Amino acid sequence: MSASFRLAVIGGDGIGPEVTRAALRVLDAxxxxxxxxxxREELRWSSARYVxxxxxxxxxxxxxxRAFDAVLFGAIGDPRAPRGVVERDVILGMRRRLDLFVNLRxxxxxxxxxxxxxxxxxxxxxxxxxxxxxxxxxxxxGWVTGAGKDEVAEVPMRFTRPGIERIVRYAFELARxxxxxxxxxxxxxxxxxxxxxxxRIFDEIGEDYREVTRDAMYVDAACMWLVLxxxxxxxxxxxxxxxDILTDLGAAICGGLGVAASGNIHPGQVSMFExxxxxxxxxxxxxxxxxxxxxxxxxxxxxxxxxxxASRAIEDAVRGGLQSGRIKGVxxxxxxxxxxxxxxxxAVAG
Ligand code: IPM
Ligand code: MN
Numbered sequence: 001m002s003a004s005f006r007l008a009v010i011g012g013d014g015i016g017p018e019v020t021r022a023a024l025r026v027l028d029a030x031x032x033x034x035x036x037x038x039x040r041e042e043l044r045w046s047s048a049r050y051v052x053x054x055x056x057x058x059x060x061x062x063x064x065x066r067a068f069d070a071v072l073f074g075a076i077g078d079p080r081a082p083r084g085v086v087e088r089d090v091i092l093g094m095r096r097r098l099d100l101f102v103n104l105r106x107x108x109x110x111x112x113x114x115x116x117x118x119x120x121x122x123x124x125x126x127x128x129x130x131x132x133x134x135x136x137x138x139x140x141x142g143w144v145t146g147a148g149k150d151e152v153a154e155v156p157m158r159f160t161r162p163g164i165e166r167i168v169r170y171a172f173e174l175a176r177x178x179x180x181x182x183x184x185x186x187x188x189x190x191x192x193x194x195x196x197x198x199x200r201i202f203d204e205i206g207e208d209y210r211e212v213t214r215d216a217m218y219v220d221a222a223c224m225w226l227v228l229x230x231x232x233x234x235x236x237x238x239x240x241x242x243x244d245i246l247t248d249l250g251a252a253i254c255g256g257l258g259v260a261a262s263g264n265i266h267p268g269q270v271s272m273f274e275x276x277x278x279x280x281x282x283x284x285x286x287x288x289x290x291x292x293x294x295x296x297x298x299x300x301x302x303x304x305x306x307x308x309x310a311s312r313a314i315e316d317a318v319r320g321g322l323q324s325g326r327i328k329g330v331x332x333x334x335x336x337x338x339x340x341x342x343x344x345x346x347a348v349a350g
Pocket of ligand 1: 087
């Protein structure tokens with residue numbers, strides 16, 4: 001019997017719905033070729049809905065996602081809504097409420113012409129960032145006290161031993177399957193002494209993975225080396241905030257935000273997959289946004305669901321399309337969204 005998966009689809013705002021629709025065309029092709037199916041339910045969660053009806057996504061709404069195997073998410077963000085409110089309800093809400101503690105962000109350059117670094121080629125950029133996704137300064141409100149010149153804004157940078165242990169272990173497990181079996185911890189333990197806890201746990205757990213070589217780097221240096229010598233990286237494990245920053249830089253060295261995809265994972269439970277880019281309101285409804293990030297999210301989702309052949313076929317189709325020049329670029333406006341989806345879907349269909 002062929003596998004079937006329950007899939008929640010949240011297009012969201014701006015270009016989210018159109019890139020998601022395009023990515024689902026690629027999923028259709030993968031289902032036909034690789035003999036599995038999905039039962040899809042579309043959820044209308046968006047800032048636009050908040051603007052129209054002031055309705056918020058609640059923790060109970062998010063609990064409803066547990067009925068699914070995976071969530072394919074587009075983007076949230078609308079300039080008419082107050083900054084960050086709906087993003088926090090939906091994106092950070094899913095990550096925390098569903099305890100999606102792994103944020104898996106591959107940084108892979110598909111073609112030389114997308115690489116903006118002087119003297120570097122696509123083959124020099126192939127790494128994966130494992131970003132902790134539930135702790136740190138994220139998902140806490142903090143507090144603002146005092147008034148006038150006495151105003152103070154504070155939020156704790158909070159890490160727990162179990163929170164660090166599970167992400168570091170996940171990263172070592174991943175690193176042992178990677179080409180160079182190398183794991184780099186990225187932190188700022190010199191200026192932020194509480195991050196010494198990451199170093200200690202990294203070394204403790206590293207002893208269980210003798211086949212994986214390891215090193216540690218401060219985040220400022222990691223940014224520099226990502227630009228100067230990306231080939232030295234294989235797998236990176238890092239905190240929530242640093243992972244956020246590092247992966248936008250990572251996307252940039254692969255051609256831009258339009259190319260990157262992200263898995264928000266709790267192994268064995270419902271997990272969420274999304275492009276790294278946002279809702280890009282200025283391109284919404286024009287059919288010119290690149291669906292590559294969203295297609296990459298589908299590939300990550302299929303890998304997570306155990307459909308590795310389908311996942312690889314999608315990756316290969318994207319790489320092939322970009323290398324042959326049939327896919328013209330990964331920036332909005334390079335080509336019609338639908339046209340890119342068709343090129344990838346046809347290649348996946350075989
Ligand atoms: C990301 C985004 C989010 C984050 C925002 C929208 C809250 O930038 O997924 O990288 O900071 O994690
Ligand atoms: Mn980000």
